[in-house]
Amino acid sequence: SQKIEQNSEALNIQEGKTATLTCNYTNYSPAYLQWYRQDPGRGPVFLLLIRENEKEKRKERLKVTFDTTLKQSLFHITASQPADSATYLCALDPLDSNYQLIWGAGTKLIIKP
Amino acid sequence: NAGVTQTPKFQVLKTGQSMTLQCAQDMNHEYMSWYRQDPGMGLRLIHYSVGAGITDQGEVPNGYNVSRSTTEDFPLRLLSAAPSQTSVYFCASSQAPAERDSPLHFGNGTRLTVT
Numbered sequence: 001s002q003k004i005e006q007n008s009e010a011l012n013i014q015e016g017k018t019a020t021l022t023c024n025y026t027n028y029s030p031a032y033l034q035w036y037r038q039d040p041g042r043g044p045v046f047l048l049l050i051r052e053n054e055k056e057k058r059k060e061r062l063k064v065t066f067d068t069t070l071k072q073s074l075f076h077i078t079a080s081q082p083a084d085s086a087t088y089l090c091a092l093d094p095l096d097s098n099y100q101l102i103w104g105a106g107t108k109l110i111i112k113p
Numbered sequence: 114n115a116g117v118t119q120t121p122k123f124q125v126l127k128t129g130q131s132m133t134l135q136c137a138q139d140m141n142h143e144y145m146s147w148y149r150q151d152p153g154m155g156l157r158l159i160h161y162s163v164g165a166g167i168t169d170q171g172e173v174p175n176g177y178n179v180s181r182s183t184t185e186d187f188p189l190r191l192l193s194a195a196p197s198q199t200s201v202y203f204c205a206s207s208q209a210p211a212e213r214d215s216p217l218h219f220g221n222g223t224r225l226t227v228t
Contacts, residue, residue: 004155032214034216034217041221041222042222043205043219043220043221044156044203045219046217046218049214051214089155089156091156093214099144099146099163100161100171100172101158101217102155103155103157105153
């Protein structure tokens with residue numbers, strides 16, 4: 001079956017270190033992969049989008065990589081801060097899906113001071 | 114600029130009751146959608162619309178109806194609430210659907226409990 005997986009266990013990182021979150025998928029040929037941040041009681045907020053022909057995308061302290069051979073995207077937050085604590089969701093667009101993004105369940109990131 | 118506004122924030126229904134979840138956006142987005150979010154699962158698409166007068170089913174449409182009479186509004190109707198519909202519901206919008214790399218803008222959700 002087609003699925004997208006994120007680490008269900010919370011990720012605990014010391015402030016100032018780099019946090020790396022993983023998004024793995026099977027049986028898709030995505031055109032785009034997106035990362036969102038979700039805070040408790042709020043809707044997801046868009047962070048970054050990476051296309052299948054892009055290896056890496058950066059925005060300030062954020063970096064996303066996309067490896068279509070490994071079927072994996074990595075999301076990095078450098079110089080992490082307690083304010084970065086949130087749940088991070090990945091979503092892919094399989095292109096043949098008629099506008100239906102496929103979502104991971106999210107990974108909760110906790111940055112400890 | 115309010116973005117995507119959802120009402121109500123919380124709702125408790127009894128089994129069999131009906132209700133409408135409201136969603137409005139002020140960004141002139143053509144694409145609007147409804148998702149449900151359950152613990153341990155990714156967001157699941159219920160219904161979506163690529164413009165006024167056009168709607169289509171997502172992954173989990175059963176038990177829900179939608180309509181899109183204006184660009185701004187996209188209400189979600191629960192016809193006869195069931196405990197399995199207990200969830201957090203999110204409305205999201207984005208620019209023209211042909212631009213598949215347009216990010217989604219989400220509301221802050223409606224937490225629905227069906228007893």
